[in-house]
Amino acid sequence: MRGARRGPLPGFGLALGFTLSYLGALVLLPFAALLLRALQLTPARFWELVSTPRTLAAFRLSFGAALTAAAVNLLCGLLVAWVLERYRFPGRRLLDALVDLPFALPTAVAGIALTALWDERGWLGALVAPLGIRVANTPLGVLVALVFIGLPFVVRTVQPVLRGLEPALEEAAASLGASRRQAFARVLLPELRPAALTGFVLAIARGLGEYGSVIFIAGNLPERTEIAPLLIMIRLEEYDLAGATAIAATFLAASLLLLFAVNLLSWRQRRRVGAA
Amino acid sequence: MIRSRPLPLLAATLVAALFAAPAAGQPLRLLNASYDPTRELYQELNATFAREWTAKTGQTIELQQSHGGSGKQARAVIDGLEADVVTLALAWDIDAIAATGLLPKSWQERLPHRSCPYTSTVVFLVRKGNPKGIRDWDDLARPGVAVITPNPKTSGGARWNVLAAWGWAVRRHGSEERARALLRGIFQNVPVLDTGARGATITFVERGIGDVLLAWENEAWLALRELGPDRLEIVLPSVSILAEPPVALVDRVADRRRTRAAAEAYLEFLYSPAAQEIAARHHYRPTSPEVMAKHATDFPSLELFTIDEQFGGWARAHERFFAAGGELDRAMARR
Amino acid sequence: MSERDRAPAAPRWRDPRAEPPAVRRALIVAAVAFLALFLLLPLLVVFVRALEKGTAAYLAAIAEPYARAAALLTLRTAALVVPANLLFGLAAAWAVTRFEFRGKNLLVTLVDAPFTVSPVVAGLLFVLLFGAQGLFGPWLLARGVKILFSWPAIALVTAFVTMPLVARQLIPLMQAQGSDEEQAALTLGASPWRMFFRVALPKVRWGLLYGVLLCNARAMGEFGAVSVVSGHIRGSTNTLPLHVEILYDEYQFQAAFAVATLLALLGLLTLAAQALLDWRLRRRGGA
Numbered sequence: 001m002r003g004a005r006r007g008p009l010p011g012f013g014l015a016l017g018f019t020l021s022y023l024g025a026l027v028l029l030p031f032a033a034l035l036l037r038a039l040q041l042t043p044a045r046f047w048e049l050v051s052t053p054r055t056l057a058a059f060r061l062s063f064g065a066a067l068t069a070a071a072v073n074l075l076c077g078l079l080v081a082w083v084l085e086r087y088r089f090p091g092r093r094l095l096d097a098l099v100d101l102p103f104a105l106p107t108a109v110a111g112i113a114l115t116a117l118w119d120e121r122g123w124l125g126a127l128v129a130p131l132g133i134r135v136a137n138t139p140l141g142v143l144v145a146l147v148f149i150g151l152p153f154v155v156r157t158v159q160p161v162l163r164g165l166e167p168a169l170e171e172a173a174a175s176l177g178a179s180r181r182q183a184f185a186r187v188l189l190p191e192l193r194p195a196a197l198t199g200f201v202l203a204i205a206r207g208l209g210e211y212g213s214v215i216f217i218a219g220n221l222p223e224r225t226e227i228a229p230l231l232i233m234i235r236l237e238e239y240d241l242a243g244a245t246a247i248a249a250t251f252l253a254a255s256l257l258l259l260f261a262v263n264l265l266s267w268r269q270r271r272r273v274g275a276a
Numbered sequence: 277m278i279r280s281r282p283l284p285l286l287a288a289t290l291v292a293a294l295f296a297a298p299a300a301g302q303p304l305r306l307l308n309a310s311y312d313p314t315r316e317l318y319q320e321l322n323a324t325f326a327r328e329w330t331a332k333t334g335q336t337i338e339l340q341q342s343h344g345g346s347g348k349q350a351r352a353v354i355d356g357l358e359a360d361v362v363t364l365a366l367a368w369d370i371d372a373i374a375a376t377g378l379l380p381k382s383w384q385e386r387l388p389h390r391s392c393p394y395t396s397t398v399v400f401l402v403r404k405g406n407p408k409g410i411r412d413w414d415d416l417a418r419p420g421v422a423v424i425t426p427n428p429k430t431s432g433g434a435r436w437n438v439l440a441a442w443g444w445a446v447r448r449h450g451s452e453e454r455a456r457a458l459l460r461g462i463f464q465n466v467p468v469l470d471t472g473a474r475g476a477t478i479t480f481v482e483r484g485i486g487d488v489l490l491a492w493e494n495e496a497w498l499a500l501r502e503l504g505p506d507r508l509e510i511v512l513p514s515v516s517i518l519a520e521p522p523v524a525l526v527d528r529v530a531d532r533r534r535t536r537a538a539a540e541a542y543l544e545f546l547y548s549p550a551a552q553e554i555a556a557r558h559h560y561r562p563t564s565p566e567v568m569a570k571h572a573t574d575f576p577s578l579e580l581f582t583i584d585e586q587f588g589g590w591a592r593a594h595e596r597f598f599a600a601g602g603e604l605d606r607a608m609a610r611r
Numbered sequence: 612m613s614e615r616d617r618a619p620a621a622p623r624w625r626d627p628r629a630e631p632p633a634v635r636r637a638l639i640v641a642a643v644a645f646l647a648l649f650l651l652l653p654l655l656v657v658f659v660r661a662l663e664k665g666t667a668a669y670l671a672a673i674a675e676p677y678a679r680a681a682a683l684l685t686l687r688t689a690a691l692v693v694p695a696n697l698l699f700g701l702a703a704a705w706a707v708t709r710f711e712f713r714g715k716n717l718l719v720t721l722v723d724a725p726f727t728v729s730p731v732v733a734g735l736l737f738v739l740l741f742g743a744q745g746l747f748g749p750w751l752l753a754r755g756v757k758i759l760f761s762w763p764a765i766a767l768v769t770a771f772v773t774m775p776l777v778a779r780q781l782i783p784l785m786q787a788q789g790s791d792e793e794q795a796a797l798t799l800g801a802s803p804w805r806m807f808f809r810v811a812l813p814k815v816r817w818g819l820l821y822g823v824l825l826c827n828a829r830a831m832g833e834f835g836a837v838s839v840v841s842g843h844i845r846g847s848t849n850t851l852p853l854h855v856e857i858l859y860d861e862y863q864f865q866a867a868f869a870v871a872t873l874l875a876l877l878g879l880l881t882l883a884a885q886a887l888l889d890w891r892l893r894r895r896g897g898a
Contacts, residue, residue: 006717009794010797011807012710012711015700015703015706015709016702018699019706019722022695023718023722030739030740037739076645079638079641082825083638083642087635087639095650097885098650099884101654102650103828104878104882105832105874106712106831106832106851106871106878107730108852112657113654113871114653116656116868117653120792122656141796156634167628171628172616205726205727206726206727209727209728209729211729211731211834212838216887229731229835232729233731235840241739241744244735248731249727252728252778255832259726262723
């Protein structure tokens with residue numbers, strides 16, 4: 001129990017008051033507007049709007065690509081975090097700092113850069129084209145963009161845990177005769193799992209909503225490479241506010257659920273750490 | 277930790293400088309919300325009009341542009357984008373604005389030629405040498421031909437594409453079944469669907485996707501000039517649609533911003549010989565017969581039908597083709 | 612945690628925490644290859660394509676009036692949004708970490724909420740609020756207040772999207788630090804504000820700066836949400852990221868990449884500043 005109870009420190013009213021009004025104006029009010037709009041639709045109409053083949057395909061692609069990209073990032077993120085924390089090699093510092101690039105680089109810039117790289121005449125696109133692999137304008141392009149966008153999450157959640165691990169843990173495992181592989185699977189992985197999972201879910205959440213970097217590279221073909229946020233945009237452009245609202249509301253609910261899962265995870269993680 | 281803090285002071289000064297508005301009085305400003313392929317056209321038209329207006333009234337005028345898919349632009353104006361004039365790809369989009377009361381429903385009768393100062397048509401842009409031998413509309417539905425068109429749901433130009441294909445089939449075969457099959461065949465051949473005409477052109481030319489791009493005549497010429505006369509060529513189908521992109525004053529906005537006089541003058545200017553000449557140079561078909569005669573060689577004649585004669589106007593065409601569950605949805609559905 | 616523990620000087624023979632050199636090398640190569648593919652190459656391609664027509668064309672693209680107007684709008688937006696989110700982050704972190712109250716978990720979830728909302732949905736939310744067909748739009752428009760398609764909406768959506776960034780940095784930091792010093796300052800007779808500015812704020816300043824940097828980078832780079840509410844009026848409501856898209860759509864690829872380098876440089880600058888802060892923080896933490 002670290003934070004003090006109400007009493008010794010001043011400013012509770014002011015801080016909470018400001019926080020709540022800011023949140024209220026900037027977050028709750030817009031959410032309420034969306035809810036109000038969505039409630040104007042009857043359940044049957046709502047279902048009709050979100051269950052068209054095109055919408056379902058967009059949801060499938062968005063969730064599928066976000067999940068796959070997050071899985072790639074889970075594996076590669078663990079690897080990168082491990083290498084950056086445990087090994088010394090030239091350029092390590094630079095790479096470590098660059099991991100945050102997808103946070104800091106505007107998504108539109110990422111979009112045109114990835115497209116320039118992966119389309120059939122790009123540096124990498126031309127390289128894989130003879131193998132019959134096309135990246136730009138296919139679901140693979142969506143995946144590439146989402147891997148880029150979600151790259152920092154797992155790395156950044158795992159790194160501090162890895163840094164904070166007691167050397168004694170691994171030494172004990174080794175002295176008890178465990179091979180390096182066993183020590184990793186039995187001792188290290190359980191320690192890293194909660195953090196990695198948090199990073200994984202965060203990467204999914206970010207990937208689900210991503211728009212800027214994907215639209216340049218995806219080709220945006222309905223039912224094939226059209227992501228859900230783009231479909232919302234298109235519905236808006238067709239003056240189909242009801243359709244946009246229905247898809248957005250569904251999408252928002254899914255994202256909030258995910259976020260809730262993250263917070264639950266980190267809460268359990270904290271409790272575990274606290275209990276240890 | 278007590279020391280002097282020049283940092284906050286510096287920051288405050290910087291922010292103040294950032295927001296210091298230019299002291300000069302607000303010049304007269306017009307906002308023209310237009311569709312995608314008119315970017316280059318209005319750049320030149322605006323400069324000419326601004327010069328003429330200043331010469332006539334002594335007032336400086338600043339013309340602002342906003343471009344995007346035609347439907348998207350109409351949506352923005354409906355949602356409150358303060359455009360004094362709209363110059364969109366099709367009448368239906370302006371009708372949608374009129375439905376909210378921003379301008380009278382009879383807007384199209386206010387200017388000559390049903391408010392279309394220039395027209396265009398749909399042509400094919402193909403790779404140099406036309407390797408797939410694309411000559412007419414039915415070639416687009418052949419297996420193995422990849423067709424690039426923007427999304428007709430969001431792009432005005434693409435709606436003209438759909439109607440042109442349908443109209444050709446009905447005229448050629450006299451059968452709606454054949455037209456339906458053609459539309460379906462074409463859309464099964466579409467590998468990428470961009471939201472605007474510009475996105476589609478970039479997909480075709482820059483990303484090198486597809487064998488044929490369905491484009492506005494003016495957009496095709498622009499792409500040819502800007503991106504590769506050595507890589508592309510234009511094919512004219514035997515029959516196409518007369519694409520009529522209209523212009524209109526948004527009364528409520530112009531009255532609120534007190535720009536009506538300038539906005540009306542701007543729209544009338546679009547019909548002037550100077551503006552018609554500029555339009556023709558940008559490969560829009562001028563409505564002025566004199567200018568058209570002068571540029572006759574630039575506009576090869578082909579058989580053109582209008583939306584009114586073939587489909588009975590935009591309201592009916594929209595209902596039949598582009599509304600949810602219409603011909604387009606059926607053609608685009610998988611299998 | 613001193614770095615020395617793991618320095619290569621450590622005994623080479625059978626360190627229980629080290630992998631065989633071959634494995635180590637393979638892992639390093641794999642990780643570096645992954646980062647090169649997904650981070651370095653995209654960054655490189657922006658600069659290469661921006662300079663493909665030479666520096667003169669590059670400079671011309673950046674100095675062009677519409678680009679300058681877009682840059683100014685982007686700077687202004689950040690100048691409004693970052694301080695607002697800074698205040699919010701401080702207030703939220705103070706409330707959450709220094710007091711116990713009911714609904715705290717819900718509050719923390721709400722603070723995080725904008726982070727998971729798709730930028731497009733964020734834009735839509737504000738259209739639903741302030742559009743001419745929206746909740747408050749008609750009332751506001753009737754009174755001549757314009758929000759959508761002008762800078763207030765751009766600032767609002769940007770604030771929404773970047774809201775959690777400062778708070779997220781501060782909450783764990785302040786939680787970990789505890790509040791003993793603050794209480795000591797009060798016991799010694801400092802006024803609440805004096806305690807806040809002299810004790811509480813200096814304690815978190817590096818974490819705060821970190822959050823502000825990130826918030827700034829995201830505020831200047833936001834694309835999807837701003838694209839929904841901007842109206843795309845050249846020289847008036849175009850931000851730098853939107854300007855990149857417009858240039859791209861006008862076949863001015865080199866110019867698009869040139870303007871994109873400005874944003875990429877901003878990102879790199881942010882990363883450099885963060886690395887510097889990190890280094891400083893760790894040095895202090897170790898001392």
